[in-house]
Amino acid sequence: MDLTTNHFLFVSAALFVIGMMGVLTRRNILIIFMCVEMMVAAVGITLVAFSHETATINGQVFFLFALAVAAAESAVGLAIVVALSRQGRAPDVEEMQTLKN
Amino acid sequence: MADLLYLIPLLPLVAFVINILWGRSTIRGNAHWIAIPAAVGSWVLSIITFREIYTDHHAISQRLFTWIPAGDFNIVVSLYADQLTAVMLLVVTSIGMLVCIYSVGYMHGEDGYYRFYSYIPLFIFSMLMLVLADNLLTLFIFWEAVGLCSYLLIGYYFRRRSAGNAAKKAFIVNRVGDLAFGIGIMLTYWTFDSIYFHGEDGILEKAYHFADYGISEGTIMAIGILLFIGACGKSAQFPLHIWLPDAMEGPTPVSALIHAATMVTAGIYMSARSYTIFIGSENAMLFVAVIGSITAFMAASIALTQHDIKKVVAYSTVSQLGYMAFALGTGAWVAAIFHLMTHAFFKGLLFLGSGSVIHGMHGEQDMRKMGGLRKHMPITFWTFLIGSAANAGIFPLAGFWSKDEIIVGAWVSDSHYGKVAAIIGLCAAFLTALYMFRLVFLVFFGEERFDSHVHPHESGPWMAVPLVILAVASIFVGFVGFPPEDGAFHEFLHHAFEHVHGHEVSMTMTYTFGIVSTVVALSGVAVAYITYMRKAINTDELAERFSGIYNFLYNKWYVDEFFMAAVVNPMKDIANFLWKVVDVRIIDGTVNGVGTSIVAISARLRRVQTGSVANYALEIGVGMVVLLGVFLVAFGNLF
Numbered sequence: 001m002d003l004t005t006n007h008f009l010f011v012s013a014a015l016f017v018i019g020m021m022g023v024l025t026r027r028n029i030l031i032i033f034m035c036v037e038m039m040v041a042a043v044g045i046t047l048v049a050f051s052h053e054t055a056t057i058n059g060q061v062f063f064l065f066a067l068a069v070a071a072a073e074s075a076v077g078l079a080i081v082v083a084l085s086r087q088g089r090a091p092d093v094e095e096m097q098t099l100k101n
Numbered sequence: 102m103a104d105l106l107y108l109i110p111l112l113p114l115v116a117f118v119i120n121i122l123w124g125r126s127t128i129r130g131n132a133h134w135i136a137i138p139a140a141v142g143s144w145v146l147s148i149i150t151f152r153e154i155y156t157d158h159h160a161i162s163q164r165l166f167t168w169i170p171a172g173d174f175n176i177v178v179s180l181y182a183d184q185l186t187a188v189m190l191l192v193v194t195s196i197g198m199l200v201c202i203y204s205v206g207y208m209h210g211e212d213g214y215y216r217f218y219s220y221i222p223l224f225i226f227s228m229l230m231l232v233l234a235d236n237l238l239t240l241f242i243f244w245e246a247v248g249l250c251s252y253l254l255i256g257y258y259f260r261r262r263s264a265g266n267a268a269k270k271a272f273i274v275n276r277v278g279d280l281a282f283g284i285g286i287m288l289t290y291w292t293f294d295s296i297y298f299h300g301e302d303g304i305l306e307k308a309y310h311f312a313d314y315g316i317s318e319g320t321i322m323a324i325g326i327l328l329f330i331g332a333c334g335k336s337a338q339f340p341l342h343i344w345l346p347d348a349m350e351g352p353t354p355v356s357a358l359i360h361a362a363t364m365v366t367a368g369i370y371m372s373a374r375s376y377t378i379f380i381g382s383e384n385a386m387l388f389v390a391v392i393g394s395i396t397a398f399m400a401a402s403i404a405l406t407q408h409d410i411k412k413v414v415a416y417s418t419v420s421q422l423g424y425m426a427f428a429l430g431t432g433a434w435v436a437a438i439f440h441l442m443t444h445a446f447f448k449g450l451l452f453l454g455s456g457s458v459i460h461g462m463h464g465e466q467d468m469r470k471m472g473g474l475r476k477h478m479p480i481t482f483w484t485f486l487i488g489s490a491a492n493a494g495i496f497p498l499a500g501f502w503s504k505d506e507i508i509v510g511a512w513v514s515d516s517h518y519g520k521v522a523a524i525i526g527l528c529a530a531f532l533t534a535l536y537m538f539r540l541v542f543l544v545f546f547g548e549e550r551f552d553s554h555v556h557p558h559e560s561g562p563w564m565a566v567p568l569v570i571l572a573v574a575s576i577f578v579g580f581v582g583f584p585p586e587d588g589a590f591h592e593f594l595h596h597a598f599e600h601v602h603g604h605e606v607s608m609t610m611t612y613t614f615g616i617v618s619t620v621v622a623l624s625g626v627a628v629a630y631i632t633y634m635r636k637a638i639n640t641d642e643l644a645e646r647f648s649g650i651y652n653f654l655y656n657k658w659y660v661d662e663f664f665m666a667a668v669v670n671p672m673k674d675i676a677n678f679l680w681k682v683v684d685v686r687i688i689d690g691t692v693n694g695v696g697t698s699i700v701a702i703s704a705r706l707r708r709v710q711t712g713s714v715a716n717y718a719l720e721i722g723v724g725m726v727v728l729l730g731v732f733l734v735a736f737g738n739l740f
Contacts, residue, residue: 023718032714093714100712 008049015042029084029091033077040070106163106180109146109190110229112139113197113222120222124215132218133205139222140201143229144194151187158596160184160299162235181235181299185597188438189232189370192445195574196362197225199567203453204354206563207460217257217352224250228363232370237286237296237304240371244282244335247364248275254359255351267350274344278334278368285327289378292320298374309377309600318382325378325385329392332368338426339396342419343661349411353456356411361418361452362445369425369441376434377600383516390430390511390518394525397423399658401532405539406644406654409466410455413540417492418448420529424507427526431519433510434598435591439582440503442590446578447491447499450571454485457560457568458544462551468540473549477557480565482545484572489541491575493534494622499579501619504530506585509614513604527621534625542633585611 015038022035044063051059081091089095116139120132128135154161160183169176182190201221208217227246234240248271256268290296293304293316300306307314311321332338337345348360359365372379372389379386400419407413421444428437459466461478475482491498494505508530512523551557559565582588586606595601632638644651653659711717 020718020722024715024722027715096714097712100710 005049005053008045012042012045012049015039015045027092027094029077029081029093032093033074033081037070037074040066104163105146106150106161106182106233107165109143109150109194110180110226110233112142112146113226113229115139116222117219117226120215120219124219128215130210130214132215133201136218136222137198137201137205140194140198140225143225144198147187147190147194150182151191154182154184154187155593160186168239176236176238176296178239179235180233182233183299183597184594185370185373185438186232188442188594190229192366192442193225193228193232193363196358196445196449197221197228199449199570200354200358200453203357203456203564203567204352206561207354207456208352211352213257217254220250220253220257221355221358224254224359224364228367231367235298237289237298237375240374241282241286244331244367244371245279247359247367248272248279248335251348251359251364254355255348257351257355261350264350267344267347271344271348274341275334278331278341281327282331282334285324285331288320288324288327292316292324304375305377305600308375308381311381321378322382322385325382326388328375328378329368329372329385329389332372332426333392334368335371336365336368336422336426337396337419338368338392338422339399340660340664342396342400343657343664345419346412346415346657349409349415353411353452353459356415357449357452357456360415361448365418365422366425366441366445369422369429369437372426372429373434373438373598376429376598379429380432380600386430386432387516387518388430390427390516390522393423393426393428393430394522394529395423396420396426397529398525398532399423401529401536402654403657404536405532406651408468410458410468410471410540410544411452411466413468413536414448414451414455417451417533417537418444420533421448421492424504424526424529427522428507428510431511431514431516431522432601433507433514434601435594436503436506436510438594439590440500440507443491443499443503443575443578443582446571447488447575450484450488450568450575451492453564453568453571454481454488457481457564458485460560460564461557463555465551465555468543470551471544472547472551473545474557475545478559480559480568484568485545486541487572487575489537491579493537493625494530494618495534495626496615496619497579499575499577501615501622502579502582502585505615505618506582508618509585509606509611512614513606513610527618530618531621531625534622535629538626538629539633542629546634585615 019035019038019042022038023032026032026035044066047059047063047066049059051057051063084091113136116135119135120128124132150161160181162179162181164177164179166178167175168178201218204217204221208214211217224247227243227250231240231243231247234243252268252272255271256264258264259268286296289304293307293314295302295304295307297303298305307316308321308324311318330341333341345360345365349356351360379389397420400416400423404413404416404420407416421440425437425440425444428434428440457478458471458474458481461474461481462471465471487498491500494500504526508523508526511519511526513519516522560568580588581590632640656662
């Protein structure tokens, strides 16, 4: 059985849904971050898969940029986590509800 | 002279501008030194104009500027002076000048002296422009301008509530007439395609030959009646006369100039100016004659019962305006203008005379608190007596000639109503003599009924001189109309009414009516003498016995009450309904309802913002899935 683009897409979809469920259900910011990264990676797999399928380089280049942005984003996110722990607050999203109503 | 025509109205306008700009700060008590020279200048120029028209027998006109250039519709403001205008110019400037002089004495030391001497020149300017207008639209503009001046001057003592109310009443009642006048002007333009009076295409010419232009008589009648309703407002004809007696709240010189001699005759002037329209329709003429005769009789009967000296003279004015109107309605155009002119002089005199009485009595206007003033103010007495006799139509004073001519004119007219109008006119003439001499006897004769601390005094020369001049005019001005129907005045004015073919009036008829009206007037005087001098008839007892009639007259035929019940109160009810139901409930309710419902909806919607990141993420996820689903369903065939 050869590996086709569909296989990559299934893996990508599975990863994406797992990541999304993690974001929705977990309360710990660190876990949520990891799940978000997983979703980004899932989208990356799709991009690379289509890039291979259409025999163009665009998808791979695009993913490299996305990866750089994701790295920057996790740096900002981790900085927030550090700032929170310095204040002695738990990294729990349910606690952070100042935007309520 | 034709080039200088514009100076006649310009001089008072300049006086107005100077006084209104610098009167309050610098000129103050010297404001009359601006107004009087301007009025005198206008008067001199008017005389020169009059002489020129008199010798050359043709109208002069001067083009000023194009006011509204709009395609085919061009309104050029030009001054136009024919014989009719020349007479009006003389009347307006003579009375205006004398009132300016008189007011120096009468208004001395009043608050806002400069205001008085600003508005009076503004009025003279507007009135002169009104009579000089060569088309209906400019006439209408200055028609409104004189109304404005009247409003400002009635409300001169604006600190008094009654004065403010009287000013508003005058303005609002005039609006009723002006609405009809405005519609009449539009209908005129629509019918004749022109608003200019004169010339080949002018409305006078077209209205005279209306059948040739395919215009129906009904249209002519509608225009005539609409224009005359406009005249009713300004010239205080029944039932729109109610503002004029109230207008006596203004200073007395204003009453003399505006509410007796000039502005109130604007309606008569305007009707006479557009005379061919009335000639074209018998029904419009009948309407004018009926309204005029009702007014003449009604106002004369009301004047019998009033106690306020100015109110009596005011109702007398309404009555005399009624005479002019029914002269118009019976086709006696020249007689109407003749009466307008003589009336301006003797009624101006009567108002200035009563002003002198009020001034000498320190503001007292109630005739029951006067009496015996003959000895205290001889000049006022003699001039007032002349004015009263002229108003009563006693031979050979001014009022006799013109009033007699109106009655003869009505009698010989083609209209079936003419003879009725003539008889009503004679009845009103009797009443006129009666109320006029009732006033004279009550004010100047008999015992002194005023309080002991009141010391009546004769007025100073500023006031006395105009009185004497007007008295002389009241004696002699009637002779320009001698012999009746064929005098110099008729010869002159005939050119302004070229389409009028007068009736031959036999000498016998002239003399008969002359004698009849003299007898009628003298019997009025006699009744007044018996009643108020000899006290042979107890007036209180008479009022008691005929209390129905007395109250009807004393309450001015209940016309005010009628308007309150028929117009003012329903208007108030409608306004209240619009305010309390439509505005407060419906409009405010809608606006407030929108506000409160948005607040209520928002109060629910804000619960969506939970602040929980997980919820937001779920919403994003669900939204994405829904969007994807929509795209798949909508564009499914693309994949």
